[in-house]
Amino acid sequence: MSNSSSHAVIDFPDGLPGFEGCRQYVLLSGPAVAPFTIIQGLGPEAPAFAAIDPAQVVDGYRAQLEDADRVRLGATDDAPLVWLALVSPQQEPAPTVNLRAPLVINPQTLRGIQLIAAESPYPLDHPLRTA
Amino acid sequence: MLVFTRKLDQAIVIGDGVEITVLRIGRDSVRLGVTAARHMPVHRGEVYEAIRRANASAVADSQTVATIVTRLRDHAK
Numbered sequence: 099m100s101n102s103s104s105h106a107v108i109d110f111p112d113g114l115p116g117f118e119g120c121r122q123y124v125l126l127s128g129p130a131v132a133p134f135t136i137i138q139g140l141g142p143e144a145p146a147f148a149a150i151d152p153a154q155v156v157d158g159y160r161a162q163l164e165d166a167d168r169v170r171l172g173a174t175d176d177a178p179l180v181w182l183a184l185v186s187p188q189q190e191p192a193p194t195v196n197l198r199a200p201l202v203i204n205p206q207t208l209r210g211i212q213l214i215a216a217e218s219p220y221p222l223d224h225p226l227r228t229a
Numbered sequence: 230m231l232v233f234t235r236k237l238d239q240a241i242v243i244g245d246g247v248e249i250t251v252l253r254i255g256r257d258s259v260r261l262g263v264t265a266a267r268h269m270p271v272h273r274g275e276v277y278e279a280i281r282r283a284n285a286s287a288v289a290d291s292q293t294v295a296t297i298v299t300r301l302r303d304h305a306k
Contacts, residue, residue: 111268112270114284115277115278115280115281115284116280116281116282116284116285117284117288130298131298133302134298134301134302136298145288145289146288146289146290147284147287147288147289148287148289148297148298148301165267166267166268166270169267169268170267170268170270184283184284184287185287185301186283186286186287187287187289187297187301188286189286193301196280196283196284196287198280198283199280199283212280212284214270214272214276214277214280215276216272216273216276222279222280222283223283226301
């Protein structure tokens with residue numbers, strides 16, 4: 099973990115569906131876990147997840163952010179955002195990636211959301227293989 | 230559960246600033262309008278539930294993260 103800024107605490111004001119009680123997460127990345135990022139919740143009983151940049155799974159990945167999502171992220175139109183899709187490591191026959199509801203993080207405000215779009219061209223369980 | 234009978238164009242108000250209005254009544258669906266503050270997330274129940282299940286299947290015991298990364302790397306190749 100050479101990059102100390104990757105340990106900043108990210109605030110998810112709405113939590114994640116199913117884990118609404120946990121609102122603060124740290125991202126752990128670096129050569130030890132690449133190409134994945136570990137998302138570790140803070141606090142007792144906090145969940146941990148493995149995640150990957152969806153653009154590494156599907157070439158040209160593009161998901162729609164609503165204005166309300168930008169408001170919740172405190173993001174301007176051209177703010178660089180970090181996209182991370184959660185991996186389900188125990189799925190058989192192969193792990194899957196949730197491309198439908200990625201986490202979106204604004205590194206400037208240290209705020210994050212899980213994108214919960216009514217419509218999406220991407221599935222909740224895309225097979226994991228990097229593009 | 231609180232149960233209300235509403236007619237077309239009637240609304241219910243929840244807390245401070247959430248209003249749900251009946252916009253159209255069809256044979257087997259109703260169209261609802263939700264007015265809420267921009268920062269307040271509003272989702273279709275079945276979409277939220279599907280994502281909740283996906284998140285539950287993604288949760289990793291932090292003790293076994295190293296093992297998981299190894300397995301994922303094998304599959305991601």
